[in-house]
Amino acid sequence: MRWLRLSPFPAGRIQHGEQSYAALTSAALLALGVDLTRISIFPRLSFPLDECGPNDIAVENPEFSSLAANSATDLDYRFALWFASQPTHLEELRTQIERDAPEVIIIDRPWPWLYLRQLIGQNFTPKVIYCCRNRLASLEGEKMSGSDDATAELELEVIGRAAQIWCASDEDAHAMQRSFSKSAIFVPPCSTITSVFRHEMPRATDAGTRTADGRIAALIGCSCQPNVEGFFEAFEHGLGFLRPNEKLAIGGSLGSAILQDARYAPFRRLNDSRLQIRGAMTEPEKSAHYATAVCCLVPVWAGKGAKGQIADALAAGLPLVCTTNALRGYRSLCDGAVSNGIFIADEAAAFRALVIEAMRGHLAPIPDVTRALFQFDAMKQRIASAMASLKGSAINPP
């Protein structure tokens, strides 16, 4: 079975949530025997070179380079529109698609539909799956800028034409049903550690275990604003609530962003003594990161949509201290474990109090049944089920 995936972001290196989700679902399809080809099309300067994959089409165009440099919000839409109007690029894409002749095409985000719709005709009628991640705002019709309006209109068209819709969050899936009477399949992300690199995710069983560094709380995040703000909201007075032998280990680019923030300075010496900044991590390093920890933290109050980094934390099976916001999109899977493995605090002081409890081994780990929902096998099963139902569906609704 030949499938094609069209994405508006690089497929080479997992750096952001959407890349991670695309990589995970692609890995699940490959594991299920699907012959999957990935093509990503995006303006060259929108992403670092090292994120690009072998089939990626990174277009050099000064106009979009300038927009990318200015972080223009409508860049993706305008680029896709422009790409769809370029006969040479379209022909190149058509040649590749006709050569592969995919039966199913997955599109990530609505923009690829602008050029894909021009290639679908009487002789080429693949089933289209719209992979929807964190589109709740547009689905619920929240106030948006002009360019978002255009994207929302495009998304309506995609939703109408897609044979199947996969949502990364339960909130998106419910919104799809509510707003468009269109059923969507909830395919939550899973731990990248257990999937892409097939790495074992050991459960740190003894919350009282001490490592040479003392007790460690694990946190992984990128340097995006909700993560940085979350850290300083939770730990506004520094990390003095931790004992000298208790450390917070931070993986990802979040650590360096924290160190550079002016709010860190008044508590620098204390925080330095309680923090381990581990930087970008490979999957085995992430695995070790969690294996040596006694608990996981996801202090995120801001940002809409489901957060990718929590899947690893949930799959790790350690006691998880997080906010309500951090669980957005996965709540239906986690409700059974709230206060039993997953501990929620929406006030900073309560959050810190839970961290203290977790650090000292007073909180229960996440139950295996919940943990399993975020393992790679769970995602595979969900996708296998979606594939089965796809076989019986119409090619694409009119």
Next chain:
Amino acid sequence: MSIRIIYDATHVLQEGTNPPVGITRVEHYVAEYLITQTANAVHFVHFDPATNRYVEATPAEDLLIRRYLLHRYQADDHEPIAADPPKPPPLDAGHFAVNLSNMFETRLAIPANWPAILRLPLGVIRGAAYRCIRAMHATLRIIARADAAVRGRDSGENEIEQRSEFEWQESDALIALSNLWDYMDYEYLFTLKTRFGIKIITIVYDVIALIYPYSTYASTDLYHRHWVEIAHACTNIVAISQETARTYQKYILDPNHLKAQVSVATLPNFLKDRAGDIGVQPIAELVDKKFVVYCSTIEARKNHQTLIHVWERLIEDLDLDSVPILIFVGRWGWGFETVQRMYERCWRLRPKLQIRERVTDSELIWLYKNAIFTAFPSLAEGFGLAAAESLSFGTPVITSSCAALSEATEGLMPGIDPLDVPEWTRVIENLLLDEGAIATLRQRATQFRGADYAAFARTVLCLALSEGRSEHSCAG
């Protein structure tokens, strides 16, 4: 097993023969009390930064410490102590640097009676030299710490001595009252409590650096870490005032979810209570003069500017003869540039403003006793010992309105917003012009009770000797 009292004398050794002020004075006082008032053995240790461990004081160091503590009011050319070692104590580069620095400071002191034209350039040279010496001092201290174990011994040859860690026992009580933030490895301190079960007692003097981050020389995070770490590591913390205990609770313990055993004990009036030992030494050029004293290090937080502004206005408003001399007693600290500039450039203040950096305790007692009144316009204080000292000699003190100063003066004296120059001027003018006003204040000063001399040290000792590791009933 009898409780051994282990006393951290790191700072005592560093300060050497410097006049004990501030933290050093408290350390000396408590240590002296422990040595003389308890049957328990007192072991002196100091922190070795090379190994990040406490090491026991050598016999020579022990002797030196006891000399600093017990014989500080003897003349410099005191008789050799009976137990003096046959050879002088080994050279310690840290002490050498302190003494060198002190010697240069003394030599470069500018005579107050020199003409202004000579004082100004010398002041500039002196400032530069002072900074050089302090830098050299700091460097030598680092060298001394790194190489503290190098000693010339009886053989006359240098050898590297590996000082091993002090041998702790479970019943030990460690008393560490000094500036731990400058040298302590807090993980080690925490380990002493958790691994060896050592009882650790310390003092919190204030948390001003966190409330007024611009008011201290080092950045806030240095002190902040100290205040948090002592709450983790120490079994008992003694706050020097209710205000310090309150702010420590509010700014350190509560935000960090910490529960520490904090006792409050009031510092004694060292000079008043030891006046018999210290004696009184008049300052010749001030005899029969009218003067007002502000005793404090000259630094940003102490707000000397307010008094200078007030004195400028007094000179403008009053007959010059009726304006008393304003005397700043204390060393130049840091962040004093504004005060220094005002002092050097305000030529009209010249006859009415003196800065006395090196005043002995006996001279200070004379100053307190003979001042019309004293002033304490500090922006913030942990206690304000100089205000209490002034009252202990029956001399009124006009303080700023900060809570700790009100506590130190037992609410007897007027408190004025430290930045309200017009109000300071009004109150002081009134005291100078209205004999009844100053008499009333003097009368109120007689009501000052002050703390019992031994109470503070007794609290520390009581905490050290209490059986429970975390419970006690040693109210100060």
